[in-house]
Amino acid sequence: MNPAVREKIILQSKLGIVSGKMFDFSKEYILSATDAILKRLGTEYLDVLLLHRPDALVEPQEVAEAFDKLESSGKVRYFGVSNQNPMQIELLKKYVRQPIVANQLQFSIAHANLVSAGINVNMTTDSATVRDGGILDYARIHDITIQPWSPFQHGFFGGVFLDREKFPVLNAKIDEIAEKYNVANTTIAIAWILRHPAKMQPVSGTTNAKRLADIVKASDIYLTREEWYEIYQAAGNVLP
Numbered sequence: 158m159n160p161a162v163r164e165k166i167i168l169q170s171k172l173g174i175v176s177g178k179m180f181d182f183s184k185e186y187i188l189s190a191t192d193a194i195l196k197r198l199g200t201e202y203l204d205v206l207l208l209h210r211p212d213a214l215v216e217p218q219e220v221a222e223a224f225d226k227l228e229s230s231g232k233v234r235y236f237g238v239s240n241q242n243p244m245q246i247e248l249l250k251k252y253v254r255q256p257i258v259a260n261q262l263q264f265s266i267a268h269a270n271l272v273s274a275g276i277n278v279n280m281t282t283d284s285a286t287v288r289d290g291g292i293l294d295y296a297r298i299h300d301i302t303i304q305p306w307s308p309f310q311h312g313f314f315g316g317v318f319l320d321r322e323k324f325p326v327l328n329a330k331i332d333e334i335a336e337k338y339n340v341a342n343t344t345i346a347i348a349w350i351l352r353h354p355a356k357m358q359p360v361s362g363t364t365n366a367k368r369l370a371d372i373v374k375a376s377d378i379y380l381t382r383e384e385w386y387e388i389y390q391a392a393g394n395v396l397p
């Protein structure tokens with residue numbers, strides 16, 4: 158890649174899933190998978206490298222050795238994780254010297270578990286169940302940027318919720334607010350995530366230039382507190 162162009166781009170990748178077989182955070186795998194990523198992308202370094210789904214057999218000392226090697230060789234500038242809870246990050250931090258700068262987690266209007274458990278503390282409803290160890294507050298305390306993946310999807314790869322008949326109340330509310338701000342529903346879906354004070358950075362998988370432009374517009378919109386809660390409830394969430 159042309160170095161002048163490369164410097165203007167922030168490249169992030171992740172590793173650790175050996176598709177359909179296992180998760181692997183061993184030193185050997187981290188080093189070889191990073192080399193393979195660099196080769197595929199035709200670049201000499203990554204700005205950010207994330208460890209993907211937690212490996213039950215992780216040896217944090219090995220991760221630390223791999224990160225040190227990748228950092229000292231200039232192959233990776235910053236390190237992060239994905240789908241990890243606070244104690245898993247603490248375990249890594251016992252040995253890893255580099256700050257964990259990001260944690261990629263599923264979060265969207267239609268998959269709002271990250272905020273629901275906090276809203277429903279000590280209730281007997283399902284929404285009160287803490288499934289992530291309190292990662293949202295942990296990330297804020299430790300300055301770890303949450304990168305919401307699948308910001309337009311529901312369920313575990315359940316599909317897009319925007320413009321879908323399955324979500325009539327939610328879409329009516331999003332459309333109403335989109336009309337008020339004179340933007341697309343896509344913009345409101347992202348503005349809802351950005352309105353949270355954790356300063357999250359959503360990761361969209363779009364390859365559509367128009368949709369990308371609509372996503373970018375969300376950074377100019379600051380939803381009111383009322384609008385944020387109205388959208389949250391329109392997705393079927395109930396306030397205690």
Ligand SMILES: NC(=O)c1ccc[n+]([C@@H]2O[C@H](COP(=O)([O-])OP(=O)(O)OC[C@H]3O[C@@H](n4cnc5c(N)ncnc54)[C@H](OP(=O)(O)O)[C@@H]3O)[C@@H](O)[C@H]2O)c1
Pocket residue numbers: 210239240261262305306307308309310317319320343360361362363364365368
């Ligand atoms: N860390 C993890 O465990 C994990 C898991 C899954 C994904 N990810 C990461 O997160 C990224 C984003 O995930 P994602 O692709 O699921 O995110 P997404 O941005 O929610 O979904 C993008 C897909 O939805 C389509 N789409 C969006 N709005 C639409 C609408 N209104 N109508 C019809 N189609 C619409 C897009 O089509 P167009 O291309 O036409 O816009 C694209 O195919 C991935 O690229 C991956 O890097 C991480």
